[in-house]
Amino acid sequence: MASGRLSKAKGKILDIPANAPTIGTATDSADADGGKVSVAFTPDSSGVGGPIFSYIATSNPGSITGTGSSSPIVVSGLTDNTSYTFTVASRNPSGNSPTSAASNSATPTIPFSSGMESIATYALTSSQATITFSSIPATFKHLQVRMLARTDVNGSTDNIQIYFNGDTSNAYSRHQFTSDFGSPASATADPDQPLFTGTIGGNTNNANVFGLAIIDVVDYSVSGKYKITKAFTGVDYGTNGYMTQMAGSWNNTAVITSVSIAKQSGSNFVAGSRFALYGLKG
Amino acid sequence: MATGPVYECIATNTLSSDQASISFTSISQAYTDLVVRMIHRSSTASNVTIRTQINSITSGYTSTYIGSTSGVFSGRHSSNSYFEMSNTPNNTLNFASTSMDFMGYTDTNKWKTVLCKYGSIDLESTVYLGLCQTTEAISSLTFTTSGSGFNSGTSVQLYGIKAA
Numbered sequence: 001m002a003s004g005r006l007s008k009a010k011g012k013i014l015d016i017p018a019n020a021p022t023i024g025t026a027t028d029s030a031d032a033d034g035g036k037v038s039v040a041f042t043p044d045s046s047g048v049g050g051p052i053f054s055y056i057a058t059s060n061p062g063s064i065t066g067t068g069s070s071s072p073i074v075v076s077g078l079t080d081n082t083s084y085t086f087t088v089a090s091r092n093p094s095g096n097s098p099t100s101a102a103s104n105s106a107t108p109t110i111p112f113s114s115g116m117e118s119i120a121t122y123a124l125t126s127s128q129a130t131i132t133f134s135s136i137p138a139t140f141k142h143l144q145v146r147m148l149a150r151t152d153v154n155g156s157t158d159n160i161q162i163y164f165n166g167d168t169s170n171a172y173s174r175h176q177f178t179s180d181f182g183s184p185a186s187a188t189a190d191p192d193q194p195l196f197t198g199t200i201g202g203n204t205n206n207a208n209v210f211g212l213a214i215i216d217v218v219d220y221s222v223s224g225k226y227k228i229t230k231a232f233t234g235v236d237y238g239t240n241g242y243m244t245q246m247a248g249s250w251n252n253t254a255v256i257t258s259v260s261i262a263k264q265s266g267s268n269f270v271a272g273s274r275f276a277l278y279g280l281k282g
Numbered sequence: 283m284a285t286g287p288v289y290e291c292i293a294t295n296t297l298s299s300d301q302a303s304i305s306f307t308s309i310s311q312a313y314t315d316l317v318v319r320m321i322h323r324s325s326t327a328s329n330v331t332i333r334t335q336i337n338s339i340t341s342g343y344t345s346t347y348i349g350s351t352s353g354v355f356s357g358r359h360s361s362n363s364y365f366e367m368s369n370t371p372n373n374t375l376n377f378a379s380t381s382m383d384f385m386g387y388t389d390t391n392k393w394k395t396v397l398c399k400y401g402s403i404d405l406e407s408t409v410y411l412g413l414c415q416t417t418e419a420i421s422s423l424t425f426t427t428s429g430s431g432f433n434s435g436t437s438v439q440l441y442g443i444k445a446a
Contacts (some may be wrong), residue, residue, distance in 0.1 A: 115287055115288075115289060116287075116288055116289040116443075117288055118288045118444060118445050118446035119446065120446050121314075121445040121446045123445075146314075146315060146383075146385065146443070146445075147385075148385045148386045148389075148392065148395065177348065177354075178348070179346050179347055179348035179356040179357075179409075179411075181346075181358075182346060182356055182357045182358040183356060184348055184354045184355070184356040206393070206415075208391065208392050208393040208415075208417055209392075209393055209413070210386070210392050210393075210395060211395070212383070212385045212395045212397055212411075214383060214397060232397050232399075232409065234346065234397065234411035235395070235411070236344050236345060236346050236395070236411050236412060236413035237413065238342075238344050238413060238415060239344075239360075240346075240358070241344065241345070241346030241358060241411055241413070242346065242411075243346050243347070243348065243409065243410075243411040245409060272389075272391060272392065274314075274386065274445070276314065276445040276446070278288065278443075
């Protein structure tokens with residue numbers, strides 16, 4: 001008798017489980033945070049050896065383990081986009097059974113897109129000069145601003161600008177094309193100060209006219225790249241209209257932690273304007 | 283930050299036969315914006331335009347647009363009885379793609395503004411900015427054509443986007 005393979009439990013000496021489980025299929029758990037594989041197995045039902053208290057799955061490489069009382073076992077803490085195989089053993093306080101054969105290879109991943117989440121919204125109940133989303137978490141791949149707004153400029157339209165991390169210098173550049181009251185036009189600006197995104201409504205229109213903008217900021221949470229922005233902006237106020245598609249760059253490699261939206265001519269965005277910031281997983 | 287999904291599919295309709303119109307009715311008011319994504323083709327051998335109607339409103343639609351065929355064009359649609367924002371290829375051509383963003387669709391103190399992006403490899407690529415002079419919340423959207431309707435295989439999805 002090998003004393004290291006026995007133990008006393010409630011005064012009774014246990015044998016270790018004699019046989020290995022039969023390995024099943026290992027699959028990526030497709031967890032939103034990644035790093036997890038689910039390992040299926042069939043318990044040994046021979047009744048030979050000591051009682052089975054639990055099971056342990058072990059990765060190769062890494063010898064990262066997960067335990068459970070039944071199949072499947074989820075092994076966490078794995079490295080995404082790395083291939084692993086797994087073995088499973090039965091356990092009781094005396095020790096582990098022999099290990100199963102190795103599983104198929106499985107690779108944990110973060111799903112390509114875990115969706116779109118709302119980060120913050122400003123729905124103005126009184127006029128406001130500049131809208132700033134600050135302390136933006138770096139947990140997304142891309143940002144999208146969706147806004148419906150008008151300003152108090154004394155005219156039919158006003159322009160809006162976007163800037164990042166409080167930088168109002170001329171560190172921006174852009175290309176754009178417009179339908180300018182129904183006529184085509186295009187423009188470039190390098191440098192731009194800050195980034196012009198297009199035209200929304202002003203206060204000489206009917207009070208129900210608000211312009212829209214959908215602004216995408218890609219790869220905002222990585223350093224080492226200039227930050228690229230694409231915007232559709234426009235307003236139609238019945239008797240005329242204006243629309244802009246803009247591609248722009250903030251020529252800075254910093255991670256974006258704040259996004260500000262400003263009007264160009266008027267003093268304020270008016271009450272009723274709404275600005276929503278979303279994060280897109282990737 | 284809002285929890286749970288903020289970009290949800292409200293309804294979808296894929297035609298198994300030619301159909302004169304496609305409608306989404308009783309649209310939930312639980313979102314901030316609506317997004318329509320569509321692949322479409324005419325039911326006949328003629329290229330036609332898609333007409334979009336909000337609720338039962340038959341006046342006050344205008345739009346500003348810019349696009350490209352072999353050259354750039356732009357212009358305006360004024361005083362229409364529907365949005366006329368994208369063409370649809372005839373049934374011998376490839377399906378075209380259209381997306382529409384209706385912002386603030388439940389707001390009853392704003393006229394309704396929409397951004398429409400349209401592309402057909404056979405016809406053109408165009409962006410529209412549209413206005414419907416109504417403060418009604420959007421509860422239904424109806425799509426028809428200037429011809430006899432949509433071809434089998436045309437598919438339309440309606441999404442809602444929530445804000446925090």
